[in-house]
Amino acid sequence: MELLSRSIRKIGPMGGYQFARQICRNQPRILMYHRFSDSPVKGWASSECFEQQVRHIRERYNPYSLVGLMKYHREHGRMPPHAVVITVDDGYRDFYEHAFPILQRHGVPATLFATTGFIDRRLWLWPDKITWILDQLSHVSREFTIGSFKVSEGALNGESRSELWKRLIAHALSLPDEVKHEFISGLACALGLVFPDEIPESFAPLCWNELKRMQEAHIEIGGHTVTHPSLGRVTEAQARDEIFGCRDALNQHLGQQDRTFCYPNGQPSDFQPFLPDLVREAGFLGAVTAFPDAQGISDRYLMRRHASGDNMFQFHKAVSGFELLGHRVKGDRKFELEFSPT
Ligand SMILES: [Zn+2]
Structure with missing residues (x-):
């Protein structure tokens, strides 16, 4: 009995993942990462774990950058089959050190969302x-x-x-x-503490040269505001400054490019109805939240994302579409209002 239940737990998800992958073949999944390390750190993707995930994506799916996916849709009027997008938030230096070489080695594109004031070293996150x-x-x-x-x-x-x-x-x-x-x-x-003048090494950002090098190597550099506020807690004028200011800094340092955008923190309480329109007006081709629900990526300026990182179980759930199907079965909708611009 014990053995039987263990086997079901083991084989069940494998069959479930296969099934989900087929059912969701025309529903791209966007994976969300934050930090990377050489050795295991809870919640961070270690090099070993990330390489395993990238290899799996390369072998079983069609990897795109987010802007690549948007352009494909624009050109073909549909989404590519079995598409998966790796996205990474914030602009920490560990992406360049640990994740970028792995993506390069496997020829997998990705999107990095940069907080431009952080890249400028004008602020810590x-x-x-x-x-x-x-x-x-x-x-x-x-x-x-x-x-x-x-x-x-x-x-x-x-x-x-x-x-x-x-x-x-x-x-x-x-x-x-x-x-x-x-x-x-x-x-x-x-608490009697004074922040150091320089950002401590463990929280250090990428520099513009590194971003430029990565952009030339098929990593999309997307926008993530200037100072990383919750855009649910700012005025419309502040939100405009954050979104347009970020776009201008990216274009100034990295050249004019099509890009996508990521809302900081990205939970339902970090939104206001005017945000998708502002992001679109700034010229971004799409934008992502930091949570999944039944909506998937149907709203281009509020595309849902699935968490990934050091947990292989969560990775397989996310990448296969199993998590998306779960939300669809439950009819989960995290937003009360539909903010979708018309
Ligand atoms: Zn962020």
């Missing part, structure tokens, strides 16, 4: 500031509050640290953009 603050501490010596956020006294070990990190990120995301920055500075100040 703000979640990294929260990570850095917690990395400096082994305990919080006194209870304090910043606005409505309370930090309790106590040791910071693995679990309590990640719990506090999640609460801090969620709180920061709920704030208007400038209040968020004040909150993060206030937190550092309350």
Whole structure:
């Protein structure tokens, strides 16, 4: 009995993946990655794991960059069969060190979404500031509050640290953009910490030359705003500056190109109805969210993505279309409103 259930668990998904791959052959899947490393780090794609995934994509699917997929659709009036797109957010240097050589080796294109103020080294990505603050501490010596956020006294070990990190990120995301920055500075100040002038190596961005080299080697460099705010927490004028400013920086440093766009954080609460129109007006050919649901990629300015990284089970679910089918069966729709531009 034991053996039977183990076998079903093992063979079931394999058959399920095959089935999903066939059913979803005309529904491209967009995979989402963030960070890469040489050795295993939780949530990051290690070189070994990523190479296995890239090889699988090369052998079983048709890999495209996102802009390549959009252009294919424009030229043929349909999507290519078995298409898969690898996308990577933010613009960290580890992409160049660990992922790019693997993509090159297997001739697989991808899309990297760059936060241009980060590439310019004018700012750190703000979640990294929260990570850095917690990395400096082994305990919080006194209870304090910043606005409505309370930090309790106590040791910071693995679990309590990640719990506090999640609460801090969620709180920061709920704030208007400038209040968020004040909150993060206030937190550092309350803990007696001063941010280093230079971005620490572990949070370092790519430079423009590296982006240029990758663009010449079939990596699309897409837009991801200038400062990585939640676009659900900014005014329309700020959103315009973030989207158009990012486009201008990319074109100035990398030359005029067709590109796509990625909404920072990309959850349903990070959207406002005017955003897809702004992104389209800026000339981006499409845009992606950071969550999947039953909609798939039917709305070109709100194309859903599937998480990938170090977890091979999640990778197979995502790449095969199994996850997409699951959402379709349940009729999952994450947006109340359809923001789709007409
Ligand atoms: Zn991002």
